Amino acid sequence: MVGCLTGVGVVFQTDGKLARLLLKERKPRRRMFEGYDPGNFYDEMFAAPGVVRDHCQPLFERFNNLSESDFLSRKATSELYFLKQGITFNVYHDNRGTERIFPFDPVPRVIPAHEWEHLEAGLTQRLMALNLFLHDIYHDQQILRDGVIPRFYIEQAKHYRPEFRGVNVPGDIYIHICGSDLVRGADGTYYVLEDNGRCPSGASYLLENRNALKRAFPGLFDSLGVRSVDSYPRDLRDMLHHISPRRGDAPVCVLLTPGCYNSAYFEHCYLAREMGIEIVEGRDLIVADDVVYMRTTHGLVRVDVIYRRIDDDFLDPTVFRKDSVLGVPGLMSAYRAGNVALANAVGTGVADDKVIYYFVPKIIEYYLGQQPILPNVPTYLASEEEDRKYILDHLPELVVKAANESGGYGMLMGPSATKAEIAAFRERIIADPRNYIAQPVISLSRCPTWCDGAMEGRHLDLRPYIIYGRDIKIIPGGLTRVALTKGSLVVNSSQGGGSKDTWVLRH
Amino acid sequence: MVRYVERADNLARLIDVNQQLLLDFESLDSERLRAFWKPIILSNGDEELFNELYEEAGSAEVIRFLTHDRRNPNSIVSCIVLARENARTVRDQLSDELWEELNSLYLSLISPDAQQQAEADPGPFYAMIRRSVMSFHGIAASTTSRNEAWDFMNLGRHLERADKTTRFLDIANYLPGGEDGGETGAPGVLHWSAILRSCGAMGAFRSVFRGEITPENVVRFLVFSREFPRSIRYCLDLVDESLHRISATPRGTFSCEAERETGRVLAQLNFGSAGDAFDVGLHQFLDALQERFNTIGNEMFETYVLMPERVQSRPVSTFTPISTALAWHDEQQQQQQQ
Secondary structure: OHHHHHHHHHHHHHOHHHHHHHHHHOOOOOOOOOOOOOOOOOEOOEEEOOEEOHHHHHHHHHHHOOOHHHHHHHHHHHHHHHHHHOOEEEOOOOOOOOEEEOOEEEEEEEEOHHHHHHHHHHHHHHHHHHHHHHHHHOOOOHHHHOOOOOHHHHHOOOOOOHHHOOOOOHHHOOOOEEOOEEEEOOOOOEEEEEOOOOOOOOHHHHHHHHHHHHHHOOOHHHHHOEOOOOOHHHHHHHHHHHOOOOOOOOOOEEEEOOOOOOOOHHHHHHHHHHHOOEEEOHHHEEEEOOEEEEEEOOEEEEOOEEEEOOOHHHOOOOOOOOOOOOOOOOHHHHHHOOOOEEEOOOOOHHHHOHHHHHHHHHHHHHHHOOOOOOOEOOOEEOOOHHHHHHHHHOHHHEEEEEOOOOOOOOEEEHHHOOHHHHHHHHHHHHHOHHHEEEEEOOOOOEEEEEEOOEEEEEEEEEEOOEEEOOOEEEOOOOEEEEEOOOOOOOOOHHHOEEEEEEEEEOO | OHHHHHHHHHHHHHHHHHHHHHHHOOOOOHHHHHHHHHHHHHHOOOHHHHHHHOOOOOHHHHHHHHHOOOOOOOOHHHHHHHHHHHHHHOHHHOOHHHHHHHHHHHHHHHOOOHHHHHHHOHHHHHHHHHHHHHHHHHHHHHHOOOOHHHHHHHHHHHHHHHHHHHHHHHHHHOOOOOOOOOOOOOOOHHHHHHHHHHOOOHHHHHHHOOOOOOHHHHHHHHHHOOOOOOOHHHHHHHHHHHHHHHHOOOEOEOOOHHHHHHHHHHHHHHHOOHHHHHHHOHHHHHHHHHHHHHHHHHHHHHHHOOOOOOEOOOOOOOOOEHHHHHHHHOHHHHHHHO
């Protein structure tokens, strides 16, 4: 155990007290990554057992030289930060329970500069194509006339809003904030798993993960060349200003929240505060003569841009769901009249439809004349005769997803499903093929994660945040979600997922 | 939010001082003990609830009811939970430090061993609460822009403080007759000094009234002082100032009913005397004040939350969305139930 002896030596230099303690006990110390097994997966840090990827080398050395007690106390520091910030959830769904934080793993996920350039190019291409597609769908529908996408897929898409055909939006931008989920396969290839063009959430976690890690490991960032993520709120605000229909120095922008009981309310407050804009609920806004006003203690103030964190369905009870009390009566007519801009625009959900996802590579080719830089995960459409047959024959090997569900719901993980579950999904697919797609199981990449006393590999994905205003900006980082349960491929926080800080390196 | 914080602070003061006061009395039997704590529960208007929840009325029960019992919406813990919930809804308006202070107090109060700690060693526990609230006010004062949010905070704090001072004073009316040298049926010096201490007013009182602690002097000080920050007059003066800053109308005039009522109360305090209070009876006098404070709170709600809509033609530099104003005022409903 030679490595352990040097371990004590290193500690002696940095922390004499601790080293004395260790020397007294005469117990060889275990290195943080000792015995780590990357397994049969693409590992973000290790190319092979004991072989660290070049761009992770400095990080590896820093972490590997920590003693377990030092690591744990730093981990506790980061957890205390979340607790103090109130980024918590209640265990018993009332205010009597203990506050818990969302699990955060201190070992960051590192993306080297060249990989990030590739991702940036691919995501930019994808978002441009999706916006051209949405503009087309809500105007001439050339892509349907040319038969690239069968018309009925659009017309039957749950979030398609035919009543908004012909409505022009500022700059022809529909998806202003996009959170496309990326995964890596066994060979390290990045795939787009899904697009979130409605109200993608989680950006505040990205920013707070960074803050928490900075508290726990001050001094780690400068020397390792990690790009800053601070600009996100500024970029977001610039985008909102850019899409204001009224020209002027200071458009009034507001963030429309469903209210303080929404699970993302922390994020709404956080972003509003960081951007310096007001956070409002539906009852704060009224519409008169197709103009939106905010009710304030000093009367009504005209609103130019609404960063809405409410789904289309709840925006305006006179147009969409009549029972919605979250929305603003008349908002849609102000929007049609061009007196207020919404980010994201109404009707973007059609691009989130997992059936439309299948067509995105064709959409990119159709509008941009380019090959997609980031591939889709291979996808089968249950409504196509041949695909459906394949799906039904191979259910135990496939992941089946409902076209319009998210958060890990409405999903069948074939390899881990019971016979009864598979039979139930077979029925559903046959009854409503338009609503289902299937994909092969991607063995997601893994990253070392602290699990009960040792570093173990856990599967993860990546959600970058892309802002489309004057131009397209991607925050250099993202929300890395990690499935903390051994072997699990489901990273959603509602199903035992945690998160990690995401580092994009300068070089 | 600030009103809940203020309320928790006042309760902590009250409990702490009265526990100390208990040490001054020898051989209290349970009957006397009950009589002693009763006014404190009465002063919060929670007698019914207490009787419903507890059979005994010993010190331990009363203190638990007032400190940790979440079934009591006015217990210290309930107040801090509500204040924190309120702060969460207006988090975008608060400085990070301010949120952290309140959240830390919240986390320490709901931690599993908080109750044990309070019962084993109450002194440091209540001192911790008072210190945290002081920090809260200090951070608020040094990190909040002097805009409308500040005015609303200030208003809520001083309205609550004025109300609590009336309730401290009202305790005198419920106290058992003194064995401590006072005439039978009248609260003695020890009681009045306990009231002064619970307002943190002992030192300031002495420097004004060098002589004896008499009921008249205490009322003169805690109701009519122009200078002491917990006196009712002082608090009302700040309420009046905040109201006029929000509406941007000169003081001495009024633009809404809240301002009018505040002006009236303030005039009564400006030109009244302790004699007035004892003429109508101290309890009736304080009771009437409490009712008027409620009126001020309700009228503010009418004016700033349920206001008629009018379009602001000139650009306004400072304004608060209604839901935020509402969050500052959520305390209202609570107050009305009492």
